[in-house]
Amino acid sequence: MSHDYDDSPGLAALFARQAHAAEAHGSVLYAGLCRAASLELVGQGRLRELLAPWLGARAGDMLPLRVLGAAHRLVLERRAPALALWFPSVGGHAPADAAGRDSCFTAWVDTLVAHADRLPELLAAPPQTNDPGRAASLAGVLHLVDDAWHLPIRLHELGTSAGLNLRADQVRITWEGGAVGPIESPLVLDDAWIGGPLPPLHDPVVVERVGCDLEPVDVSTVEGRLHLTSFVWPDQSERFERLRAAFTLADRVPAEVVRRDLVTHLHTLRPQEGTVLVVWHSSTWMYLDAAERAAVSLAFDDLAALASEDAPVVHVAREFVGDRLDTGFAVVTQWWPAPQAHVAAGIPRGTEIQHADTPAHGLPVTWMPLRVLSTNGI
Numbered sequence: 001m002s003h004d005y006d007d008s009p010g011l012a013a014l015f016a017r018q019a020h021a022a023e024a025h026g027s028v029l030y031a032g033l034c035r036a037a038s039l040e041l042v043g044q045g046r047l048r049e050l051l052a053p054w055l056g057a058r059a060g061d062m063l064p065l066r067v068l069g070a071a072h073r074l075v076l077e078r079r080a081p082a083l084a085l086w087f088p089s090v091g092g093h094a095p096a097d098a099a100g101r102d103s104c105f106t107a108w109v110d111t112l113v114a115h116a117d118r119l120p121e122l123l124a125a126p127p128q129t130n131d132p133g134r135a136a137s138l139a140g141v142l143h144l145v146d147d148a149w150h151l152p153i154r155l156h157e158l159g160t161s162a163g164l165n166l167r168a169d170q171v172r173i174t175w176e177g178g179a180v181g182p183i184e185s186p187l188v189l190d191d192a193w194i195g196g197p198l199p200p201l202h203d204p205v206v207v208e209r210v211g212c213d214l215e216p217v218d219v220s221t222v223e224g225r226l227h228l229t230s231f232v233w234p235d236q237s238e239r240f241e242r243l244r245a246a247f248t249l250a251d252r253v254p255a256e257v258v259r260r261d262l263v264t265h266l267h268t269l270r271p272q273e274g275t276v277l278v279v280w281h282s283s284t285w286m287y288l289d290a291a292e293r294a295a296v297s298l299a300f301d302d303l304a305a306l307a308s309e310d311a312p313v314v315h316v317a318r319e320f321v322g323d324r325l326d327t328g329f330a331v332v333t334q335w336w337p338a339p340q341a342h343v344a345a346g347i348p349r350g351t352e353i354q355h356a357d358t359p360a361h362g363l364p365v366t367w368m369p370l371r372v373l374s375t376n377g378i
């Protein structure tokens with residue numbers, strides 16, 4: 001990872017970075033709001049006064065996404081009718097010209113100012129974008145794992161949010177000329193895999209689904225569904241449809257979600273004979289500081305020391321490349337021990353191997369020939 005990255009550049013710069021990320025990941029609406037917010041925060045306007053308690057936020061706090069999520073939540077709660085006119089998520093129309101962008105930004109700041117008393121509560125937790133599109137890469141890796149070990153899979157997720165992606169094997173995935181996953185699945189990710197070679201198709205059997213999170217979300221409740229929905233970008237209608245379908249899948253396929261720090265959770269895990277332990281995390285690394293990242297690596301070293309041919313461990317990361325939010329998210333694995341195909345290719349146990357690239361919200365997954373990473377990229 002690069003070392004010249006400024007983790008606390010100030011809120012104006014963080015909104016400017018988020019504007020780039022929103023643009024790169026297809027939200028014209030949020031790119032416009034973030035750009036306007038960034039400009040206003042450089043001066044002494046209402047927004048700067050409102051957000052004064054958070055001016056020192058570090059990049060990993062994801063403050064711009066918290067503020068965007070707070071305003072969207074107020075729209076979804078039907079408490080911000082003027083802003084709702086600009087939000088397609090509730091039937092509005094995103095601004096199409098400069099005058100519209102100005103009006104939308106004014107309505108956005110008005111909304112935040114009108115509900116200033118709720119900001120401490122609304123901004124307290126980190127953003128929880130539990131995008132089911134990210135299941136497309138995990139599903140592919142589960143096929144790779146089945147190809148290598150032919151063992152039942154215990155699937156654990158670090159920073160699971162609501163645990164939606166713990167059902168990755170139950171998602172229907174299609175690509176040009178093929179499909180995998182239950183045909184009756186309520187969640188269908190079309191054209192989700194491109195590039196190649198694609199993972200060899202098998203029949204992964206997941207026997208345990210457990211995720212941990214500091215702030216777990218219960219999607220069996222209205223509050224949980226509202227919370228997750230507030231973090232979907234309002235002009236990305238296909239993501240709302242994915243989320244709704246994932247709620248239905250979550251009703252059908254149970255998974256355990258525990259309130260626990262991810263390092264603590266890793267320390268509770270042990271490989272078990274006759275199963276393969278797959279530990280995955282996605283869009284979570286950016287929340288961790290250097291000490292937490294080091295602790296995660298050490299915990300994986302401990303797990304690796306206990307792994308064997310009868311009880312293998314696989315670490316799967318779908319995390320950003322470098323420190324910039326507008327670049328891709330690499331799908332990287334580490335295997336203990338190395339499966340036969342890796343041994344034959346001279347790839348030692350624990351080597352970081354990149355299999356694919358994905359955008360922030362997961363789709364499409366671009367598969368690539370195995371790429372051995374030379375650095376500790378995850």
Ligand SMILES: C[S@@+](CC[C@H](N)C(=O)[O-])C[C@H]1O[C@@H](n2cnc3c(N)ncnc32)[C@H](O)[C@@H]1O
Pocket residue numbers: 126127128129130131132134158159160161162165212213214215260261262263281282283284287288292
């Ligand atoms: C952007 S969400 C990603 C959710 C999910 N992994 C996905 O890809 O859709 C990141 C999650 O990591 C959680 N998180 C951050 N730091 C954590 C920690 N130290 N321990 C457990 N969870 C953490 C946050 O609460 C949040 O739910």
